[in-house]
Amino acid sequence: MISSLLIANRGEIARRIIRTASRLGIRTITVYSEADVSAPFVREADEAVCIGPAPARESYLLPEKFLAAARATNAAAIHPGYGFLSENAAFAEAVQEAGLIWVGAPPAAIRAMGLKDAAKQLMIAAGVPVTPGYMGDDQTPEHLHAEADKIGYPVLIKAVAGGGGKGMRRVDARENFLDALASCQREATASFGDERVLIEKYILAPRHIEVQVFGDTHGNAVHLFERDCSLQRRHQKVIEEAPAPGMDEDTRAALCAVAVKAALAINYVGAGTIEFIADASAGLRADRIWFMEMNTRLQVEHPVTEAITGQDLVEWQLRIASGEKLPRAQESLRINGWAMEARLYAENPATGFLPSIGPLTHLRLPDNIRVDSGVEQGGEVTPYYDPMIAKLITHATTRAGAAAKLARACAAVEVWPVKTNAGFLARTAANADFLSARIDTGFIERHAEALIPGTEPSAPVLQAAAHALLPAHGTGPWETLTGLRIAAPPDMRVAVDIAGSTHVVTLDNPPAYTTATIADETMVFVQGEAWSFGLARADHAAGGAAASDGAILSPMPGRxxxxxxxAGDHVKKGQKLLVLEAMKMEQQLLAPFDGVVKTFTAALDAQIAEGVLLALIEKEA
Incomplete structure (x- = not known):
């Protein structure tokens, strides 16, 4: 077994690896940037080494920093986690050339699967079915446009070197192709340094299903069944589950056999995920499921596989990297129950899911389920890294049981002042169509109105705040207003000051809620949402980047x-004014109504702070 392990990553995955490595008696070493000096993963390791300033390009994305830290601490192996350099073949080779053990896929396999077009050609040669599309070398816009026309719309433009939902655009009509291509290429260049794309037929009613595979250095490969990752927003996974709903045993056997075949075709070693796209318009059928790509690393959603199989996938990685054979044979692996995982992010659903940064002054996560988190109360969500707060993982004997647990867990989340998607997750897990497994990758978009909260407090929030206020304020003439109705009992109403305005609430049965006093504010936490009440707060009334007077403000720091x-342009409602890049995501700022651009201060490549006036639109007379 490996004696000492340097973890070339941060946050929740670093803590996750530390837990298993420590249990196995492995000395753990973490590296950290100046922004992470107080992070939990730093103190939980046996040793920690600072590798540079906060920006990832000056710390976590520099291979030489990890190699120097490994030499300084006499580490025997390096585990890359996921993200950052986990699928960087050159880094893997440098680790091996330094005489260290690489706890990851072989460099040749990383290269083979790293470019989506080459990976598909390899899978075709191995007899694995792939999605129809164009994967050629001619990358001129005119040729790509013509190929998209041949495939037929809708199509999906995907960065050849892409991953994590970056560099992907759906195009529904021919006239929108070139704009989408340009945007996709910009994002691909910024994220991966490679603007090349491929084009796929966009599958209507698509399901995203992936199979967990493992290979060892003795020529063996197995699968640990499938996961369904269809609930996505902008190609980013939101809720994952295992097994996939509606998957019969024959289809499962065929799909998993294909996944193992794909792993063997590239002599795969370690943890990997074969991702498939399924046309679920007529249910899941083996002949309507196609290879999409392979992730040559551990996946963020690996805990749901651990829950249904009872296996520790990080332990598998460490044993295989130590030269051992696979811990289990295929026939000894079984599915036990159902598991779900929700990704709790520091983001504001009411403003288009823009990331929310700042201190975690108040943080309460459920304690009766598995929670993988990289932060703690008193910490901070910075603009430098992924804004994930935690992964909430539930397991039950049935899918309905796992979903019910997940909905309750998300509703119990308490975070302030950073905004989160907890309420959105709770509503999603309790949605009738979700519970009936009527899901595909368009689920969230179709149900957005029901899932995404508005900028005003909901009725449950007002009820909770009113009931919380009543004991404190008694029964004065303003706090409780009695209605005069002939032959009817009086009603009781409470004036609640919340979200910057006063609401008169008729008391009814309140939802489950908790309250907390944080600094000079009184908070109510209800159904995963957090609101300050009893004090006027104008910031809750702001609903987005554009104010009603036509002022276009920067919704967050970015470029x-x-x-x-x-200035002087005549614009139509919804017309694109500029594009802001923040946290590696593009945010389009649009005209709120027809009018004239009276002021325009936005300059290309400018770095701007949150709340900066970028344009002022004046309605035409």
């Missing part, structure tokens, strides 16, 4: 990567 307007 202007495209400008589409100028």
């Amino acid at each position: 202007i990567i495209a400008v589409h307007a100028a």
Whole structure:
């Protein structure tokens, strides 16, 4: 077994690896940037080494920093986690050349699967079915446009070197192709340094199903069944589950056999995920499921596989990297129950899911389920890294039981002042169509109105705040207003000051809620949402980047990567004015109504802070 392990990553995955490595008696070493000096993963390791400033490009994305830290601490192996350098073949080779054990896929396999077009050609040669599309070398816009026309719309443009939902655009009509291509190429260049794309037929009613595979250095490969990752927003996974609902045993056997075949075709070693796209319009059928790509690393959603199989996948990785054979044979692996995972992010659903940064002054996560988190109360969500707060994982004997647990767990989350998607997750897990497994990758978009909260407090929030206020304020003439109705009992109403305005609430049965006093604010936490009440707060009334008077404000810190307007322009409602890049995501700022651009201060490549006036639109007379 490996004696000492340097973890070339941060946050929740670093803590996850530390837990298993420590249990196995392995000395653990973490590296950290200056922004992470107080993070939990730093103190939980046996040793920790600072590798540079906060920006990832000056710390976590520099291979030489990890190699120097490994030499300084006499580490025997390096585990890359996921993200950052986990699928970087050159880094894997450098680790091996330094005489260290690489706890990951072989460099040759990383290269084979790293470029989506080459990976598909390899899978075709191995007899694995792939999605129809174009994967050629001619990358001129005109040729790509013509190929998309041949495939037929809708199509999906995907960065050849992409991953994590970056560099992907769906195009529904021919006239929108070139704009989408340009945006996709910009994002691909910024994220991966490679603007090349491929084009796939966009599958209507698509399900995203992936199979966990493992290979060892003795020529063996197995699968640990499938996961369904269809609930996505902007190609980013939101809720994952295992097994996939509606998957019969024959289809499962065929799909998993294909996944193992794909792993063997590239002599795969370690943990990997074969991702498939399924046309679920007529249910899951083996002949309507196609290879999409392979992730040559551990996946963020691996805990649901651990829950249904009872296996520790990080332990598997460490044993295989130590030269051992696979811990289990295929026939000894079984599915036990159902598991679900929700990704709790620091983001605001009411403003288009823009990331939310700041201190975690108040943080309460459920304690009766598995929670994988990289932060703690008193910490901070910075603009430098992925804004994930935690993964909430539930397991039950049935899918309905796992979903019910997940909905309750998400509703119990308490975070302030950073905004989160907890309420959105709770509503999603309790949605009738979700519970009936009527899901595909368009689920969230179709149900957005029901799932995404508005900028005003909901009725349950007002009820909770009113009931919380009543004991404190008694029964004065303003706090409780009695209605005069002939032959009817009086009603009781409470004036609640919340979200910057006063609401008169008729008391009814309140939902489950908790309250907390944080600094000079009184908070109510209900159904995963957090609101300050009893004090006027104007910031809750802001619903987005554009104010009603036509002021276009920066919704968060970022860089202007495209400008589409100028002072004096006549614009239509919904017209694109500029594009802001923040946390590696593009945010389009649009005209709120027909009018004239009176002021335009946005400059290409400018770095801007949150709340900066970028444009002012004046309605035409």
